Amino acid sequence: MKRTAALTAALLGSATLGLSGCVVDDTQQASADGELGGTLTVACGAMEDWCQAMTTAFTEKTGVQTDFVRLSSGETVARLEAAKDSPEFDVWHGGPADGYGTAAAAGLLEQYESPNAAQIPEKYRDEDDYWTGVYVGALGFCSNAAKLDALGVDVPTAWSDLLVPELKGQVSTAHPSTSGTAFTTLWTQVTLAGGDEDAAFDYMRGLHNNVLQYSKSGTAPGQAAGRGEVAVGLVFTHDCVKYKEAGMNDLEVSLPEEGTGYEVGGVGIVKGTDNLAAAEAYIDWSLTPEAQDIGPTVGSYQVLTNPESVQDDRMIDLETTNLVDYDFEAAAAAKKELTTRFDEEIAAQPRE
Numbered sequence: 607m608k609r610t611a612a613l614t615a616a617l618l619g620s621a622t623l624g625l626s627g628c629v630v631d632d633t634q635q636a637s638a639d640g641e642l643g644g645t646l647t648v649a650c651g652a653m654e655d656w657c658q659a660m661t662t663a664f665t666e667k668t669g670v671q672t673d674f675v676r677l678s679s680g681e682t683v684a685r686l687e688a689a690k691d692s693p694e695f696d697v698w699h700g701g702p703a704d705g706y707g708t709a710a711a712a713g714l715l716e717q718y719e720s721p722n723a724a725q726i727p728e729k730y731r732d733e734d735d736y737w738t739g740v741y742v743g744a745l746g747f748c749s750n751a752a753k754l755d756a757l758g759v760d761v762p763t764a765w766s767d768l769l770v771p772e773l774k775g776q777v778s779t780a781h782p783s784t785s786g787t788a789f790t791t792l793w794t795q796v797t798l799a800g801g802d803e804d805a806a807f808d809y810m811r812g813l814h815n816n817v818l819q820y821s822k823s824g825t826a827p828g829q830a831a832g833r834g835e836v837a838v839g840l841v842f843t844h845d846c847v848k849y850k851e852a853g854m855n856d857l858e859v860s861l862p863e864e865g866t867g868y869e870v871g872g873v874g875i876v877k878g879t880d881n882l883a884a885a886e887a888y889i890d891w892s893l894t895p896e897a898q899d900i901g902p903t904v905g906s907y908q909v910l911t912n913p914e915s916v917q918d919d920r921m922i923d924l925e926t927t928n929l930v931d932y933d934f935e936a937a938a939a940a941k942k943e944l945t946t947r948f949d950e951e952i953a954a955q956p957r958e
Contacts, residue, residue: 644881646888647694648674649682651701651786652871653825653848655904660699663900664891670884678823679705679786680945686714686876696879697888702786702869703737704793707938709874710736716875718886722893730870730911737872740892741901741908744861744868744922744929745790748828748846752856753837762838765798765862769812774957776837777816778827781953783945786869787824791840792944793937794867797930803944807951815957832857842869843922844907851905851920865930871908 646664650657654676661672677685679701685694686709698706698715709715710732719735730739747762754761759772768777780788792810799805818836821827827839828846832854839846843859850857873892875885891897898915901908907920 642668642670642884642887644670644884646670646672646696646881646884648672648888649677649685649695649698649876650674651677651679651682651699651705653845653904653906656901656906657700659900659904660892660897663897664888667891668884668887670881670887672888674699678780678784679789680782680784681822683709683712683714687712690714690878693876693878693880695876696881696885697873697875698737699873699888699892700740700871702790703732703739703872703934704789704937704941705786706732706737706872706874707934708941710734711938714877716877716879716882716885718875718889720886720889720893722890725914726893726911727913732872737874738889738893739870739911740873740898741871741906741910742868742924743842743844743871743908744924744927745787745794745840745866746843746846747860747862748831748839748841748843748849749858749860750831750834750837750856751858753831753834757837759837761858761860763860763863765795765809765864768816768838769809770816773816773837775816775818777813777840778818778830778836778838779813779820779840780822780824780827781820782948784822785824787842788820788840789937789941789945790842790867790869790932792948793932793940794865794930796940796944797867797932798864803947807947810948810952811955814952814955817957820953828857829854842908844920847907847920848905861927863928865928867932868927868929870911870934 657674661674665672715736717735749761782789782792795806795809825845828841828849830836831839832849846859879885895914898910902918909921
């Protein structure tokens with residue numbers, strides 16, 4: 607599914623989007639041929655408390671014992687590939703859509719068109735029904751204002767602001783091979799460079815000199831900034847808001863004026879699941895306001911894709927955010943090559 611300029615234009619104003627129609631009762635769809643039962647294991651790409659709340663709520667609603675393993679996007683694809691003949695997961699929930707695109711291309715996801723998918727705007731759905739979007743998040747800077755003040759550096763408002771020598775060893779980001787968040791950063795640079803991968807890697811090479819270390823998880827850089835271990839973390843902005851609410855009071859969110867990438871967090875069924883009926887019921891339920899409204903109750907403030915879901919003031923305003931023309935299909939196709947190149951040309955190289 608192409609994510610081109612039309613998608614970005616359509617994305618603006620999505621926080622107030624409305625649709626008519628009734629949400630189908632999710633627990634009855636996949637169980638039409640029999641009562642739901644058994645167990646489910648979810649590969650979950652969001653915050654751990656979000657994953658716990660989601661799986662607990664589904665268990666309580668359906669009686670299907672549902673557990674999760676918290677994994678970054680790259681880890682999920684690797685685990686699905688390694689166990690493709692005997693899957694260890696039934697559902698993948700959360701994490702950027704380009705990871706789902708990579709998994710679908712590798713034959714790791716089942717096609718499933720949920721009866722509730724019609725409630726989700728088309729721009730948040732895979733046209734081949736391998737995944738459906740459940741939330742949207744924008745990439746941004748999560749800064750420790752006190753740390754920056756001590757360094758004599760302003761809160762960053764441009765990608766170039768991260769390259770100043772005063773921030774040497776003061777930037778935290780995850781590794782794009784393991785983290786969907788970090789791959790969003792890399793693909794954002796490719797997009798800003800007009801598709802010129804060499805120019806994008808020139809930027810990443812400059813950023814490398816200021817990176818303290820590459821984490822496995824895309825949420826970890828926000829925590830590092832909140833603890834004062836670094837001055838700036840690269841995360842999806844809703845994670846920074848969550849950490850600030852949790853008591854990391856020096857944190858401040860800012861966005862790059864040149865434009866920033868974004869994620870459509872997905873949900874999909876793992877190919878070969880032993881409990882397809884329950885997995886389909888989980889997808890159906892995850893697209894409802896009932897499920898999506900759980901996020902804000904545990905401090906997860908992504909913009910939700912079901913127009914009937916709650917819209918919270920702490921969610922980013924997509925109307926005023928400069929989003930790049932992020933092509934999810936192209937990002938998925940290029941991911942393996944780009945992450946391999948990043949390993950060789952950036953991560954493995956000494957810092958100047």
